[in-house]
Amino acid sequence: ILVKTLVAALLATTAFAAVPAAAELRGTALEVFKPLPSTTPAVADNPITPDKIALGKALFFDPRMSASGVFSCNSCHNLATGGDDNLETSIGHGWQKGPRNAPTVLNAVFNVAQFWDGRAEDLKAQAKGPVQAGVEMANTPDQVVTTLKSMPDYIAWFTAAFPGEEDPVTFDNFAKAIEAYEATLITPAPFDAWLNGDDAAMTEDQQQGLALFIDKGCASCHAGVNVGGEDYYPFGLIEKPGAEVLPEGDKGRFAVTNTADDSYVFRAAPLRNIALTAPYFHSGKVWSLEEAVSVMGTSQLGEALEPGDVGKIVGFLKALTGRMPEVTYPVLPAETKETPRPSG
Ligand code: HEM
Ligand code: HEM
Structure with missing residues (x-):
């Protein structure tokens, strides 16, 4: 019996020794x-709701957020190609080449801060950058708001995403909605x-x-x-x-x-x-x-x-290549006669 117990004990240790690698x-x-x-992580000062995510998704794909009407966030952070543009450095407004490689937006919500140098505190601070960058979307906050307010559907979507706000169509809320959408891209x-x-x-x-x-x-x-x-x-x-x-x-x-x-x-x-x-x-x-x-x-x-x-x-x-978020291409509001025309 003693031998049996010993063998059992030995077997147990060897069996244990065989697993350790993985464990x-x-x-x-x-x-x-x-x-x-x-699940979608929470972000600071920006409760994430389905209405906000849907609005953020529309904005992410809307090229009219750029002055030229050519560039959307998805131009350089293409969700069909890993959330980036696969270029050495990005091509933006007027075919200009930017100074840095575009990082992926996938899982960006978990980074301590945004950009290669961490100069934006979080995704809502980040989203205001490219819209105004001369080599990216070359637009202004006022022009973005004018563009959004020219389309009744956008006014309705901002109102649903930011309930109770008197003037929901703002550049801040534009950035918050995009942050909410990006938080789902995991x-x-x-x-x-x-x-x-x-x-x-x-x-x-x-x-x-x-x-x-x-x-x-x-x-x-x-x-x-x-x-x-x-x-x-x-x-x-x-x-x-x-x-x-x-x-x-x-x-x-x-x-x-x-x-x-x-x-x-x-x-x-x-x-x-x-x-x-x-x-x-x-x-x-x-x-x-x-x-x-x-x-x-x-x-x-x-x-x-x-x-x-x-x-x-x-x-x-x-093994870090993950399951891509399933994206249904959004249908965007049609422009109206008040919508600023593409320039540059
Ligand atoms: C960086 C989102 C438009 C090119 C980033 C980052 C995010 C982001 C989250 C930081 C990722 C990280 O640090 O890991 C967005 C959104 C956009 C937008 C929401 C629309 C509002 C664009 C466009 C271009 C572009 C149109 C190209 C013309 C870049 C580049 C960087 C960057 C080059 C790195 C810049 C640096 O580190 O200095 N973007 N982006 N982005 N994006 Fe975009
Ligand atoms: C960038 C892997 C060690 C700091 C990168 C990139 C890869 C990588 C693949 C490029 C990411 C991209 O382009 O998106 C590795 C591997 C390592 C290693 C396999 C071990 C052999 C380290 C260590 C440090 C470090 C020890 C810190 C002392 C950085 C930094 C960047 C980077 C700062 C950004 C570089 C830039 O500005 O372009 N790493 N890394 N890495 N890694 Fe590492």
Whole structure:
């Protein structure tokens, strides 16, 4: 009986020892990352309602929010292609090329602040930027409000989305509605299923890639629910990449804080859906994810990563590609004779 118990105990320990890989790795991963919530997250000072989401969606797709009538948010954050434009840097008003690569709007609600340099506090602050940026939509808040008020359906939709407000059609409310819509753009991925306990959701190789991502130190900057998007670091912490990847003119957070220490400091990029959003980095200069990972190895960790390890890390990053939100193309109100005509 004693032998039997011993064998049973031994078997139990070996059986236990066989699982640990997954269980232990999950335990470590849960200290660093968080699965996506299963419902739309709340945002500050902006209760999210179905009417507000529907209005925000219309605004997101409406090119008449730009001076030319050509550009909507979806032009550069195309929800059919991972929430970005797949260009090195965006093309906006008058075919002008902007200075930076467009990040995805998917899951952006979970970033600590918006833009590569974090200069907008949240999505409602962010949404006011592109409308007015000369190289993006080149419009003015007054003109946006005039355009919206020229279409009776928009007045009705703003009234429903902001009940009790005397003058609901405002630029602030435009931004709040867009924020509400963006908060719904979340993409649960195999990584979330795995974090939540489904061992089979990631392949063996992807789990090894995750282990490398943690062990090598990537996770010290790319952590939390968005696997990044939480904090700021110098791009080139250990070794500054060449100007072909990190153009000298864009000093990142330095322009926001005016502190010398913030030269070439950027937000650690959120990595959900990263396999869909080439080209990479704020410069958009790197088209392959393998190359982007290698650049990170040398620039942030001071390590030339082995090709095999790069492959496994990329495999893990592909487990961050999520289920896209299902989007029914919205039907927008028709313009009227009061609607300002496209210009420029
Ligand atoms: C950044 C939303 C219009 C190009 C962003 C971000 C959001 C966003 C949420 C920050 C994402 C992040 O930091 O991870 C919107 C909305 C728009 C709009 C709601 C409509 C009102 C556009 C247009 C263009 C554009 C029309 C292209 C002409 C960019 C670029 C950035 C950006 C280049 C990065 C800029 C930087 O970091 O300095 N947008 N966007 N966006 N968007 Fe848009
Ligand atoms: C950007 C992966 C380590 C900070 C990126 C991007 C990828 C990536 C794929 C490009 C994202 C995009 O274009 O949207 C990795 C991997 C790492 C690693 C696999 C480990 C091998 C680190 C570390 C830090 C860091 C240790 C902080 C010290 C950043 C920053 C950016 C970034 C600041 C934005 C760079 C820019 O301005 O373009 N990372 N990363 N990363 N990562 Fe990492």
